[in-house]
Amino acid sequence: xxxxxxxxxxxxxxxxxxxxxxxxxxxxxxxxxxxxxxxxxxxxxxxxxxxxxxxxxxxxxxxxxxxxxxxxxxxxxxxxxxxxxxxxxxxxxxxxxxxxxxxxxxxxxxxxxxxxxxxxxxxxxxxxxxxxxxxxxxxxxxxxxxxxxxxxxxxxxxxxxxxxxxxxxxxxxxxxxxxxxxxxxxxxxxxxxxxxxxxxxxxxxxxxxxxxxxxxxxxxxxxxxxxxxxxxxxxxxxxxxxxxxxxxxxxxxxxxxxxxxxxxxxxxxxxxxxxxxxxxxxxxxxxxxxxxxxxxxxxxxxxxxxxxxxxxxxxxxxxxxxxxxxxxxxxxxxxxxxxxxxxxxxxxxxxxxxxxxxxxxxxxxxxxxxxxxxxxxxxxxxxxxxxxxxxxxxxxxxxxxxxxxxxxxxxxxxxxxxxxxxxxxxxxxxxxxxxxxxxxxxxxxxxxxxxxxxxxxxxxxxxxxxxxxxxxxxxxxxxxxxxxxxxxxxxxxxxxxxxxxxxxxxxxxxxxxxxxxxxxxxxxxxxxxxxxxxxxxxxxxxxxxxxxxxxxxxxxxxxxxxxxxxxxxxxxxxxxxxxxxxxxxxxxxxxxxxxxxxxxxxxxxxxxxxxxxxxxxxxxxxxxxxxxxxxxxxxxxxxxxxxxxxxxxxxxxxxxxxxxxxxxxxxxxxxxxxxxxxxxxxxxxxxxxxxxxxxxxxxxxxxxxxxxxxxxxxxxxxxxxxxxxxxxxxxxxxxxxxxxxxxxxxxxxxxxxxxxxxxxxxxxxxxxxxxxxxxxxxxxxxxxxxxxxxxxxxxxxxxxxxxxxxxxxxxxxxxxxxxx
Numbered sequence: 168x169x170x171x172x173x174x175x176x177x178x179x180x181x182x183x184x185x186x187x188x189x190x191x192x193x194x195x196x197x198x199x200x201x202x203x204x205x206x207x208x209x210x211x212x213x214x215x216x217x218x219x220x221x222x223x224x225x226x227x228x229x230x231x232x233x234x235x236x237x238x239x240x241x242x243x244x245x246x247x248x249x250x251x252x253x254x255x256x257x258x259x260x261x262x263x264x265x266x267x268x269x270x271x272x273x274x275x276x277x278x279x280x281x282x283x284x285x286x287x288x289x290x291x292x293x294x295x296x297x298x299x300x301x302x303x304x305x306x307x308x309x310x311x312x313x314x315x316x317x318x319x320x321x322x323x324x325x326x327x328x329x330x331x332x333x334x335x336x337x338x339x340x341x342x343x344x345x346x347x348x349x350x351x352x353x354x355x356x357x358x359x360x361x362x363x364x365x366x367x368x369x370x371x372x373x374x375x376x377x378x379x380x381x382x383x384x385x386x387x388x389x390x391x392x393x394x395x396x397x398x399x400x401x402x403x404x405x406x407x408x409x410x411x412x413x414x415x416x417x418x419x420x421x422x423x424x425x426x427x428x429x430x431x432x433x434x435x436x437x438x439x440x441x442x443x444x445x446x447x448x449x450x451x452x453x454x455x456x457x458x459x460x461x462x463x464x465x466x467x468x469x470x471x472x473x474x475x476x477x478x479x480x481x482x483x484x485x486x487x488x489x490x491x492x493x494x495x496x497x498x499x500x501x502x503x504x505x506x507x508x509x510x511x512x513x514x515x516x517x518x519x520x521x522x523x524x525x526x527x528x529x530x531x532x533x534x535x536x537x538x539x540x541x542x543x544x545x546x547x548x549x550x551x552x553x554x555x556x557x558x559x560x561x562x563x564x565x566x567x568x569x570x571x572x573x574x575x576x577x578x579x580x581x582x583x584x585x586x587x588x589x590x591x592x593x594x595x596x597x598x599x600x601x602x603x604x605x606x607x608x609x610x611x612x613x614x615x616x617x618x619x620x621x622x623x624x625x626x627x628x629x630x631x632x633x634x635x636x637x638x639x640x641x642x643x644x645x646x647x648x649x650x651x652x653x654x655x656x657x658x659x660x661x662x663x664x665x666x667x668x669x670x671x672x673x674x675x676x677x678x679x680x681x682x683x684x685x686x687x688x689x690x691x692x693x694x695x696x697x698x699x700x701x702x703x704x705x706x707x708x709x710x711x712x713x714x715x716x717x718x719x720x721x722x723x724x725x726x727x728x729x730x731x732x733x734x735x736x737x738x739x740x741x742x743x744x745x746x747x748x749x750x751x752x753x754x755x756x757x758x759x760x761x762x763x764x765x766x767x768x769x770x771x772x773x774x775x776x777x778x779x780x781x782x783x784x785x786x787x788x789x790x791x792x793x794x795x796x797x798x799x800x801x802x803x804x805x806x807x808x809x810x811x812x813x814x815x816x817x818x819x820x821x822x823x824x825x826x827x828x829x830x831x832x833x834x835x836x837x838x839x840x841x842x843x844x845x846x847x848x849x850x851x852x853x854x855x856x857x858x859x860x861x862x863x864x865x866x867x868x869x870x871x872x873x874x875x876x877x878x879x880x881x882x883x884x885x886x887x888x889x890x891x892x893x894x895x896x897x898x899x900x901x902x903x904x905x906x907x908x909x910x911x912x913x914x915x916x917x918x919x920x921x922x923x924x925x926x927x928x929x930x931x932x933x934x935x936x937x938x939x940x941x942x943x944x945x946x947x948x949x950x951x952x953x954x955x956x957x958x959x960x961x962x963x964x965x966x967x968x969x970x971x972x973x974x975x976x977x978x979x980x981x982x983x984x985x986x987x
Contacts, residue, residue, distance in 0.1 A: 172185040172188055172189055173185070226239075267279050267282075268281075268282060270282055296309065296945070296946050297943065297944065297945050298943075298944045298945075298946075299941065299942075299943060299944075300317070300504070300841055300843045300941070300942040300943070300944050301480070301843065301940065301941065302488055302489065302843050302844075302938060302939060302940045302941075303488065303549075303842060303843065303844075304549055304550070304551050304840055304841070304842050305551075305840070305841045305842070305843070306551055306554060306621065306838050306839070306840065306841075307834060307838075307839045307841050307944060307946070308837065308838050308839070309834050309836060309837075309839070309946060310836055310837075311836060312833065312834060312835050312836050313833070313834050313946040314831065314832070314833050314834075314946070315506070315634075315831075315832040315833060315834050315841075315944055315945070315946050316655075316656055316944070316945040316946070317504050317636060317655070317656070317832065317942055317943070317944055317945075318653055318654065318655040318942060318943040318945075319502045319504065319638060319642065319653065319654045319655075319843075319939065319942045320642065320644070320648070320651050320652070320653050320941050320942065320943075321498065321499055321642030321643045321644040321651040321652035321653065321666075321667065322498070322499040322642065322643075322644050322648070322651070322937045322938065322939060322940055323496065323497070323498045323499070323643045323644050323645070323646075323667075323707065323814065323937055324465060324490070324491075324493045324496070324497050324937040324938070325465065325466070325495075325496045325707055325709070325715045326463045326464065326465065326492070326493050326494070326495055326496070326497075326713065327379070327382045327383070327389075327463075327464040327465065327466065327714065327715055328340065328377075328379075328382070328462060328463060328464050328714070329494070329495050329709075329710070329712045329713035329714035329715075330494035330495050330712065330713045331462070331712075332393070332460075332461060332462025332463050332492065333358050333359050333460070333461070333492070333494060333933070334351055334359075334361055334362055334363040334459075334460055334462070335351075335359045335360065335361050336351075337351075338350060338351060338363060340363075340377070340462065341363055341365075341375035341377060341446060341459075341462070342375055342376050342377025342378065342443070342444070343375065343376055343377075344373070344374070344375050344376075345373055345374055345375075345376070346367060346368055346369035346371075346372060346373025346374065347365045347366060347367055347368060347369075347373035347374060347375060347448060348365075348366045348368055349363060349364070349365060349366075349375060350363075350364050350366070351363065351364070352364035352458065355396065355398075355458045355460075356460060357394045357396075357424050357460035357461055357492075358394075358460050358461050358492055358931070358933050359931070361460075362458045362459065362460035363375075363446075363458065363459045363460060363462075364398075364456055364457075364458055365403070365446060365448045365456060365457055365458070365459065366454060366455070366456040367400065367448055367450045367452070367453050367454065367455045367456065368453055369453065370450070370451065370452055370453055371449070371450065371451075372447060372448060372449045372450065373447075373448055374445045374446060374447040374448065375445065375446045376408060376443040376444070376445045377443060377444045377445075378441055378442070378443055379442050379443065379444055379464060380440075380441055380442050381725075381727075382464065382714075383436070383442060383466075384466075384717065385433065385437065386433050387433065387466050388430070388431075388432050388433070388466070388467050388468065388469055388471070388472040389430065389431055389464060389465065389466055389467060390428060390429070390430045390464075390465050390467050390471075390472075390475065390486075390490060391405060391407055391428060391429050391430070391431070391444050391463075391464050392405075392426055392427070392428040392461075392462075392463050392465075392486075392487065392490055392492075393405045393426070393427060393428075393446060393459050393460075393461060393462045393463070394424045394425070394426050394427075394459065394460050394461040394492065395419050395424065395425065395426075395427055395446070395457065395458065395459045395460075396419070396421065396422055396423055396424045396425065396457065396458050397419060397420055397421060397422050397457050397458075398422070398455070398456040398457050398458060399450075399455050399456060400448050400449060400450035400451075400455040400456060400457045401420065401449045401450050401451060401455075402418040402419060402420045402448075402449045402457075403418075403419050403427075403446065403447065403448050403449070403457035403458075403459070404416045404417065404418045404419060404427055404446075404447050404449075405427050405428065405429060405444070405445060405446055405447070406429060406445045406447060407429045407431045407435070407442065407443070407444060407445070408442070408443040408444075408445050409431075409435060409436050409439035409441070409442050409443075410438075410439040410440055410441060411438070411439060412435065413445075414429045414430070414431055414435065415429065416428050416429045418449075421576075423576055423577055423578075424458075424460070424576075425576055426461075426484070426486075426487035428475075428486065428487070428490075430467075430472055430475050430476075432469075432472060444462070444464065446459050446462075460492075461491075461492030461933070462492075463490070463492050463493070465490055466646055467646065468646055468647035470647070471647075484574075484575040484576070484598075488938060489938060489940050490938075491932070491933065491937075491938050492933045493932075493933050493934075493936075493937060494713055494933055494934055495709055495712070495713020495714065495715075496670075496707050496709040496713065496715060496812070496814065497933075497935065497936055497937045498641045498642060498643040498644075498667075498669050498670070498814065498936070498937055499641065499642040499643070499644075499845055499936060499937045499938070499939050500640075500641050500642075500845065500846065500935050500936035500937075501637070501638065501639055501640075501845055501846050501847040501848060501849070501928075501929075501935075501936060502638045502640075502642060502654070502843075502844070502845050502847070502939045502942075503635065503636065503637050503638065503843075503844045503845065503846075503847040503928065503939075504635065504636040504832060504841065504842070504843055504844075504942060505633055505634070505635045505636075505832075505841070505842045505844065506633060506634040506635070506832045506833070506834065506839055506840065506841050506842075507549075507631070507633055507839075507840040507841075507842065508629075508630070508631035508632040508633050509620055509626065509629060509632070509835055509837075510618050510619065510620065510628070510629050510630060510631045510632075511548055511550075511619045511620065511621065511631065511840065512531075512546055512548065512602060512617045512618060512619045512631060513546060513548070513631055514530045514531060514630070514631065515527050515530065515531060515532070515533050515544075516530075516897045516898060516899060517546075517898055517899075517900060518544055518545060518546040518547075518900070519545045519546060519547035519601070519900055520543075520544060520545040521533075521544045522535060522542045522543060522544050524536055524537060524538065524542055525544055529615070530630060531615060531616050531617065531628075531630060532613065532614070532615035532616065533613070533614055533615075534611065534612065534613045534614075535606060535611070535612050535614070536610075536611050537606040537608070537609050537610055537611075537612060538609055539606075539608075539609050540606055540607055540608045540609065541605065541606060542606045543603050543604060543605050543606065544603075544604045544614075545601045545602065545603050545604075546601070546602040546604075546617070547599055547600075547601055547602075548599060548600050548601075548602060548619065549598070549599045549840075549842070550593050550597060550598070550599060550600050550840075551593065551597075551621070551840065552593055552594065552595050552596060552597045552598070553592065553593060553594070553595055553597075554592065554593050554621060554838075555590065555591070555592050555621075555622060555623050556590070556591055556592075556593065556619060556620065556621055556622075557588070557589070557590050557618075557619070557620050557622065557623060557624065557625055557626075558570065558585050558588075558589045558590075558591070558602075558617070558618065558619050559587065559588045559589070559617075559618045559625060559628070560585070560587065560614070560615070560616060560617040560618060561587065561615055561616060562585075562586070562587045563612070563613075565606065565607050565608055565610055565612055566604070566605065566606060566607065566612040566613070566614060567584060567585065567605050567607065568584070568585040568602060568603060568604055568605065568617065569582055569583070569584055569585065569602075569603040569605055570582060570583060570585055570589075570591065570600050570601070570602055570603070571600060571601045571603060572593060572594055572597045572599075572600050573597070573598060573599055573600070573601070574596045574597065574598050575596075575598040580594050580596065580597060581594070588625055590623060602617065602619065604617075616628045620837075620838075621837070621838035621839070621840050622837045622838040624837060634830070634831065634832040634833055635830045635832065635884070636661075636828075636829075636830040636831065636832055637828065637829050637830050637847045637849050637884075637926060638654050638661060638825060638828050638847075639825070639826075639827045639828065639847065639848070639849040640654065640663055640825045640828070641669050641670070642654065642663070643666075643667035643669045643814055644667070645705035645816070646705065648941075650666055650667075650705065650816055651666065651667075652664060652665055652666050652667055654825065654828075660824050660825075660828075661824070661825045661828035662822055662823065662824055662825065663822070663823050663824075663825050664820055664821075664822055665817065665820060665821045665822070665823055666816060666817055666820045667814055667815065667816055667817065668696065668698070668699075668814065668815055668817055669814040670812045670813075670814060671696060671812060671813045671814070671815070672810045672811070672812055673693070673708075673737075673739075673763065673810060673811040673812060673813050674763050674764060674804065674810035674811065675760035675761060675762075675763040675764035675801075675802070675804065675810075676760075677693045677694075677760070677763070678693060678694065678756070679691055679692070679693050679756050679759035679760050679763065680692055680693075680756055680759070681753055681754060681755075681756075681759065682738060683722075683723075684751070684753065685723075685724075685740075686750070687726065687742060687743050687744070687750070688725070688726035688740050688741060688742045688743060689740070689741055689743065689746070689748060689754070690723050690738055690739065690740045690741075691738070691739055691741060691754075691759050692736040692737060692738045692739070693736065693737050693739075694735060694736060694737070695731050695735055695736060695737050696737075696813065696815065698817045698818050698819060698821075699731065699815050699817070699818065700731070700815070700816060700817075700818045701731050701732065701733050703718070703731065703815065703816050704718050705718075705816060706718055706731070706813065706814065706815040706816060707813070707814040707815075708729045708739070708811065708812070708813050709811065709812045709813075709814075710727065710811055711765065711788060711808060711809050711810060711811060713809075714727070716728060716729045716739070717729070718730065721738070723738060723739075723740040725740065726740045726741060726742035726745075727740065727741075727742070728740045731815075737813075739811075741762065743776055744776070745767070746762050746767065746768065746776075747762075747767040747768030747769050747776045747777060747785075748768060748776055748777065749770075749776040749777050749778025749779065750776070750778060751778060751779070752776070752777060752778050752779055754768075755800075757800045757802070758800060760802070761785060761800050761801045761802070763810060763811060764801055764802070764803060764804045764805060764808070764810075765787060765788045765804055765805030765808030765810070766785040766786070766787065766788065766801045766805055767785065767786055767787070767788055767790070768783065768784065768785055769781075769784050769785075769786065769793070770782065770783070770784065771784050771793075772793075773786065773790070773792050773793045773796075782798060783798060783800070784796045784797070784798055785797050785798075785800070785801050787805045787806070787807075787808070788805060788808055789807070827849050827850065828849075829849065834946055841944070843939050843940075843941075843942050844928065844939060845932065845936045845937070845938060845939040846881070846928050846929040846932040846935060846936045847884075847926065847927070847928050847929075848876070848877070848878065848925075848926065848927055848928070848929060849926050850887065850890075850924040850925070850926055851876060851877060851924060851925055851926075851927070852922065852923070852924050853866045853867075853874075853876065853886070853923050853924060853925050854866070854873055854874055854923075855874065855912070855917065855923060856868070856871050856873055856874040858911060860911075862913060862914050862915075863911045863912065863913055863914060864911060864912050864913075864914065864917045865909060865910070865911045866886070866896075866909065866910050866911070866923070866925070867880055867883070867904050867905045867906070867908065867909045867910060867925075868903060868904065868905065868909055869902075869903060869904060869905045869906075869909075870903070874905075875905040876905060876906075876925065876927060878906075878927075878929040878930065878931060878935070879905055879906035879907075879929065879930040879931050880904060880905060880906035880907055880908050880909075880927050880928070880929070880930055881906060881907055881908075881927070881928045881929060881930040882907065882908060882927060882928045883898045883908045883910055883925060883926075883927045884925075884926045884927055884928065885925070885926050886910060886923060886924070886925050887923065887924045887925070887926075888918060888921045888922075888923055889921050889922055890922075890924070893912075893923075895912055895913070895916040896910045896911070896912045897910060897911055897912070898910045899911070906929075906930040907930060908927075910925075
């Protein structure tokens with residue numbers, strides 16, 4: 168039976184009743200369905216709530232992650248990786264992970280990632296590190312071995328007293344006296360062969376005094392220095408004396424030389440009619456004496472004046488190093504940069520003192536048959552002040568080492584016995600040490616493999632292996648260093664940015680003409696030099712005696728003045744007394760040339776200028792009579808004469824490759840002792856002579872003029888045979904050398920057909936060079952930049968070698984074409 172009643176088409180009462188019945192049944196069905204739906208919804212909500220709040224629903228093992236594993240397996244694997252990275256927790260590989268966080272320096276990082284980033288940083292490009300290298304020893308510390316790129320800067324010193332203060336020829340350089348007598352003394356020279364001896368004629372004090380009013384200019388700053396040592400007086404000092412004040416140096420009482428100095432500023436002399444440089448001796452009785460040498464006066468800038476006795480780098484011995492004595496005008500010549508080897512002990516043959524009973528058995532080993540105690544040998548080693556060092560050497564019963572410290576003046580500062588491994592820190596004023604190999608008693612002893620290193624790390628023994636750069640060129644500057652030559656390495660070669668032309672001879676070979684006549688002096692002129700600017704106050708004109716001419720604007724109101732005018736000429740004023748030209752006489756061009764060749768004119772009577780009458784006569788500039796005079800105008804330079812010279816700033820700087828420059832410096836990890844110096848002579852030809860000791864040849868013997876080098880020697884760096892380093896030469900430090908060192912080679916190792924050359928540092932630097940005071944060093948901070956630098960240098964080297972090979976091949980072809 169159907170659920171709903173059929174409805175007829177007739178709209179009668181029956182149909183109406185059926186409609187009503189069907190509606191009630193549908194309403195009942197809807198009510199029932201709604202009740203069921205509500206119940207179902209409430210049940211589903213309850214189930215969902217329970218699922219959401221349940222601690223476990225589906226097991227991770229029941230949930231697939233991919234076709235090969237479920238969620239639990241994947242989570243477990245991820246946890247294992249995390250444990251491996253952090254090393255945390257109680258993971259089975261925790262010890263291994265902690266070890267992975269430990270670097271090669273034995274320092275554990277917080278996590279492995281920190282260590283990885285450290286390693287990664289070394290593979291990235293990093294900025295180069297820089298350091299300023301000062302005169303003398305410097306400590307350059309790096310944790311990465313690296314090539315060292317260096318720029319060296321020019322320096323010029325112009326001693327306004329010329330060479331007078333060397334006291335080689337006359338005491339007149341010291342000026343007048345009060346309470347002392349002056350004499351040249353050959354027993355105590357500091358420079359050259361003589362010094363000035365001041366002997367008291369008063370029982371208390373006396374002094375020499377030299378006027379310098381004509382040497383100084385208004386508004387300028389100066390420093391006056393002189394090396395002094397006591398004889399048997401109480402003290403010696405220098406001072407600057409004006410009308411109103413005295414500016415004293417420190418008092419020196421020691422019998423060893425020391426530099427004393429005073430400075431003065433415009434305010435000290437601007438209102439004074441005279442300025443004197445004094446040397447003062449204080450004593451207790453007549454006849455007491457003291458010595459002086461190396462008297463010099465330098466113009467300085469205001470900044471340097473302010474640093475003197477304020478900045479430690481411009482005080483005491485360090486100031487003296489920056490302003491050493493020089494004859495006249497000197498530029499930095501033969502700059503050198505040396506990195507001392509990791510082991511700073513030199514080979515035995517280069518030790519300062521070797522006992523006669525010593526037998527050298529190896530480069531770093533000797534035996535001694537001591538007949539008593541203290542038959543010692545000494546290695547003298549330059550060191551840094553307030554620096555840590557480590558000494559190590561085998562020590563056995565009866566032999567040991569002592570380290571004694573000294574200041575720059577040779578003053579003893581203390582000493583100590585060394586253990587087999589000994590760390591120590593040098594004192595604030597230590598300049599060098601003596602490493603003394605001591606015999607405690609008589610007997611046979613062996614000393615071997617001494618090692619001295621900068622820093623605190625004990626390192627295995629290695630021979631000393633120095634790196635060096637030798638720059639055989641002249642580098643100049645103005646007074647304050649703002650315009651200076653520089654040297655640097657680029658494109659596989661040492662190059663010089665030349666901003667100065669130095670020591671150009673202004674002699675009789677030039678074309679001269681007369682310009683003006685003034686009372687007691689005349690002005691002459693010659694064309695200015697190539698690439699020379701017009702008047703520059705920084706240009707340096709030096710006379711034949713080394714004294715600096717005053718560079719002024721036109722007109723020249725005194726003698727010994729010079730200017731470069733805009734008309735293209737150099738104008739120089741010359742005193743009538745010095746030239747021999749009479750007050751009203753106008754010299755010819757040839758006679759002006761004769762003056763600049765070193766000849767002085769007179770009228771036939773020595774010392775009387777030619778004024779148009781008498782016999783024109785010329786004598787050498789240093790003559791004391793007419794002996795050797797000539798009556799024909801000289802056209803060649805007088806014997807022994809040094810012409811006027813000019814060092815001038817170039818209008819346009821020039822870059823040039825330095826011929827003969829050699830060497831390179833590499834830093835090792837840790838502390839590096841890097842030394843800036845000057846006065847190096849590169850590859851000078853030498854003449855070995857047969858030794859008085861059979862079986863040997865000698866070079867640079869003081870008693871053999873044929874074997875001597877061109878200059879007295881401070882240090883021999885290397886000897887070469889046909890251009891190749893020859894290590895068979897033995898370099899010796901003793902009194903037999905021409906200077907500090909000599910060298911010898913066995914007859915068996917000597918090649919009489921070879922050309923021998925030497926590179927060395929000269930001893931008498933005052934005659935050839937100013938002091939090097941500054942260089943800039945640049946080095947790489949990580950392996951990547953080191954490798955990049957090495958690759959670049961290798962490419963530059965290959966380029967230069969290929970160019971050289973081509974040049975040699977072209978030369979060979981030309982020689983063959985000429986039948987050679």
